[in-house]
Amino acid sequence: MTDGPLTLDEVADQLYLGDPESFTATRTALAKQARGDGEKELAQQINKLRRPTVAADAVNRLARDEPELIAELLDLGARMRQAHRSLSGDVVRELSAARRSLVDGLVRKAAAGSAPGGLSDAVQRQLNETFDAAVADEGAAQAVSSGRLVTALSYAGFGAVDLSQAVDVPRQAGQRPPRRPTPSLRAVGAVAADGAARPDTAKPDTAKPDTTKPDTTKQDTAKQDAARQRTERRAASERWQQARTRVAEQRRTVADAQRRADRLAHRVAELSEQLRRAQDDADAATAELTREQQSLDDAETSAAQAQQLADGLD
Numbered sequence: 001m002t003d004g005p006l007t008l009d010e011v012a013d014q015l016y017l018g019d020p021e022s023f024t025a026t027r028t029a030l031a032k033q034a035r036g037d038g039e040k041e042l043a044q045q046i047n048k049l050r051r052p053t054v055a056a057d058a059v060n061r062l063a064r065d066e067p068e069l070i071a072e073l074l075d076l077g078a079r080m081r082q083a084h085r086s087l088s089g090d091v092v093r094e095l096s097a098a099r100r101s102l103v104d105g106l107v108r109k110a111a112a113g114s115a116p117g118g119l120s121d122a123v124q125r126q127l128n129e130t131f132d133a134a135v136a137d138e139g140a141a142q143a144v145s146s147g148r149l150v151t152a153l154s155y156a157g158f159g160a161v162d163l164s165q166a167v168d169v170p171r172q173a174g175q176r177p178p179r180r181p182t183p184s185l186r187a188v189g190a191v192a193a194d195g196a197a198r199p200d201t202a203k204p205d206t207a208k209p210d211t212t213k214p215d216t217t218k219q220d221t222a223k224q225d226a227a228r229q230r231t232e233r234r235a236a237s238e239r240w241q242q243a244r245t246r247v248a249e250q251r252r253t254v255a256d257a258q259r260r261a262d263r264l265a266h267r268v269a270e271l272s273e274q275l276r277r278a279q280d281d282a283d284a285a286t287a288e289l290t291r292e293q294q295s296l297d298d299a300e301t302s303a304a305q306a307q308q309l310a311d312g313l314d
Helices: 007-017 020-037 042-048 054-065 065-084 089-112 121-137 138-145 185-195 215-313
Strands: none
Touching: 007 020, 007 042, 020 042, 054 065, 054 089, 054 121, 054 138, 065 089, 065 121, 065 138, 089 121, 121 138
16 A cells, blocks of 8 residues: 555455454544545545454455465366356265365464454354355455455355445455555554554653653553453354344244245145045036936846836736
């Protein structure tokens, strides 16, 4: 990023490919820079950009640092979708095994590159779901490869992946995220100015340096508070993602139940129609039997009368 006028693309790379812990401070500084450049609309757009979840940030780091692996995932997804369209069962089974191996490797890479302590089981499940979604859906693949993912993705097993909340600033097709975004010098200066005390320029150059010791107790307390807040934010983000995953699972369960109910209703309708036709056939057979019985009775009566007549003639 240069010191010239900002663009939303540059801002997105700076935020989503940078340190997630400084996301809010950097976003504030970049919005301030845009306002200073007279770009009020851009400043509003910057302020609306959402901080990525833990899982989304891990995917973004892979898109930045391991583009070859992400490209391999996207290529595998394209081949699997083609195999499904052509109903190539053997190819699908072969590619499914390759997908599982590749996705597992990506999750391990993400965990290895995460903060000390690794990624929670919930986040790793979200990564699995996100990579599976990228294999199943071309739009999800583009979101994953953009390096600007905001939230984890999931695929229900049918239809398209819901991408309405996936990315705030989509990347143009064919573009790859830069390896390392170069921060704006003015933005970095703004962050530093907001986060640190300004030097006292009113003092002459000959002023003696301040030899007083800083209050380390207050600094330690502030650091502990900041660390606790980061932990709480991450925990809240993970709880939200877990709830989102549960909702997706419940939706799949409801959809499956609805499909089963539709199939059963259709079967009931078929059986009802068969029963109605069988009942009609039974009624028709009963009517035919009644007619045949009447005919038999008439024939027997006629035979008896003929026999009586014959007896009289004798």
